[in-house]
Amino acid sequence: MVTQGSTVQLNERAQDVLKTLIREFVVDGKPVGSGRLAKSYWEKLSSATIRNVMADLEKVGFLTQPHTSAGRVPTTKGYRFYVDSLSDTRQLTAREVVRIKQSLEQETDPGELMSKTSQVLSTLSNNVGFVLAPPISRAAMKHIKFIRIAKKRILVVLVTGSGFVQHRLIQTDQEFSQRELNQAGRYLVAHFEGKTLLEIRLELLRLMLEEKSLYDQMLKNVTLLGAATFVQYEGEEDEESEVYLGSTAGMIRKPELADINKMTVLFETFEEKSRLVKIVTECLKTNSSGPTVRIGLEKHIPGMRDWALITSPYLCDQKAIGSLGILGPSRMEYDKAISLVDYVAKLFGKLLNSD
Incomplete structure (x- = not known):
């Protein structure tokens, strides 16, 4: 698990107080006082002792006191330390696993699967679930077909390894017969199946520079049609x-x-999805094979200091092609949320790879 780490070292007692305070705060969002902790967890420790530990935690920036007479609440730094120190995450219950499988395994259309997956993540976490579809240039080609529409207009039907079907109309400088189009399609599938669209584009550019493509008419047709089809995947x-x-x-x-301001920022983020795409894509670039936790999103999205993002990549043909996760307030059950995102990402990737 990748997290934004903290360099501060805490003794065992301070760690126990911090972890327990965070667990208490997550329950209802109310500031936690020393009396509440002493009554619930440490009969052998006085309120005064716990209060002193909490004061020390406040000095190093792990806790803050919203009001003079109130208890403490965790800061972004405190949450980060807490997540870093999670040795084990809470396992999903058998009932939750069955519910997830029943919801997702019946979906065969990739788009419907992504939509249902985001809904499952939302429902089970009480946060906002999301799935970031893979950029088309990163998708692997499974099949391609060219259909003659008019003299120099061709419909391209492209099927990716994860089952997405894309239709594109291309304009060519020369006329092709349907027989030539069929030959070109078979050649591309035979030589490039499993390669990403970006890889195919680069290989076709290389072929165009080779002299043999000038003398082999079929290969020339392939490069011309391929260039027109894959030119956008730069x-x-x-x-x-x-x-x-x-x-x-x-x-x-x-x-x-x-808080109406926090709600406004949240819904503006959903409206301007490019903000969310940017930060999730950054998480994907960490090359982590499991969940990534970001706490405090102010750097990426103004006004979202008190929000957290848990993401995990999903794989297709052993390659990370996209990401999914949950977005919610920093006050969340991280042990459960991390397990949920991890399990769903693995199942989602498995379902995308299944025929």
Whole structure:
């Protein structure tokens, strides 16, 4: 598990107080006082002793006191330390696993699977689940077919390894017969099946520079048709991936959303999905094979200091092609949320790879 780490070292007692305070705070979002901790967890420790530990934690920036007479609440730094120190995450219950499988395994259409997955993540976490579809340039080609529409207009039907079907109309400088189009399609499938669209584009450019493609008419047709088809797949810098968002119903009931400003920022983020895509794509670039936890999103999305993002890549043909996860207030059950995202990402990738 990858997290934004903290360099501060805490003794065992301070760690216990911090972890327990966070677990208490997650329950209801109310500031936690020393008396509440002493009564619930440490009969052998006085309120005064716990209060001193909490004061020390506040000095190093792990806790803060919202009001003079109130208890403490964890800061972003405190949450980070807590997540870093999780040795084990809470396993999903057998009932939750069955519910997830029943919801997802019946879906055969990739788009419907992504939509349903985001909904499952939302429902089970009471946060907002999302699935970031893979950029098309990163998708592997499974099949391609060219269909003659008019003299110099061709319909391209492209099927990716994960089952997405894309239709494109291309304009060519020369006329092709349907027989020539069929030959070109068979050649591309035979030589490039399993390669990403970006890889295919680069290989076709190389072939165009080789003299043999000038003398082999069929190969010349392949390079011309391929160039017209794959010219758009130059890279991922400016490529926008589609985001599937689950329901916000479970999250808007949380006290954090009682603040109209926080709610406004949240829904602006959903409206301007490019913000979310950018930060999730950054998580994908960490090359982590498991969940990545980001706490405090102010750097990426103004106004989202008190929010957290848990993401995990999903694989197709052993390659990370996209990401999924949950977005919610920093006050969340991280042990459960991390397990949920991890399990769903693995199942989702398995379902994408299944025929």
